[in-house]
Amino acid sequence: MQSEDKLQATCFQWANNNYCLKHHKPRLSVFSVPNGGTRNKIEAMTLKSTGLKAGVSDLIALFPGKAVFFELKTETGRQSPEQIDFKTVVEALGFEYHLIRSFDQFKKTFASLAGNV
Numbered sequence: 001m002q003s004e005d006k007l008q009a010t011c012f013q014w015a016n017n018n019y020c021l022k023h024h025k026p027r028l029s030v031f032s033v034p035n036g037g038t039r040n041k042i043e044a045m046t047l048k049s050t051g052l053k054a055g056v057s058d059l060i061a062l063f064p065g066k067a068v069f070f071e072l073k074t075e076t077g078r079q080s081p082e083q084i085d086f087k088t089v090v091e092a093l094g095f096e097y098h099l100i101r102s103f104d105q106f107k108k109t110f111a112s113l114a115g116n117v
Contacts, residue, residue, distance in 0.1 A: 002103075008032070008058050008072045011106040015061065019114055028114065029062040055082030057090075057097065063113055068096045070109075075101055 002010075012030060019028040033056045044052075057069035069090050071083060079087070079099070090097045096113075100106045 002074065004058075004072055004074055004077060007074070007100075007103060007106075010103050011070070011072060011100070011110075012059060014103070014107060015059075015110050019110070026064055030059055032059055033057075053086075055080060055084075055086035057083075057086065061110065061113070066095070068098065068113060070098050070100050070106065072100050072106070077101075 012032065015028075015030040018024075020030055021027070035052055035054060035056050058072045059070040061068045061070065069087075071079065071087070073079065087097045087099075098109055100109065
């Protein structure tokens, strides 16, 4: 089974190479907010005080006039309570949020969104 990190890297690289380069019209943007990992106490406190937020989706994509949030999980992966809370806030504010469990699902969803621009 593919790890979540590998799935995220594969999805990011595909979206970036197919929709986010200078010659793409419109040029979209996809990026991550590195909110995980191991940090020392001082670094963690600094990051939290400057806006680090647990639960933020793995990838955020900017399409003309809208932002879309993608949470990437393996087939058996489960969202944390913080991720579920982030999803609730995002959707309450009128944004799209997609729970993605495979590269094929990501490609279809992203391409569909890009086709609507």
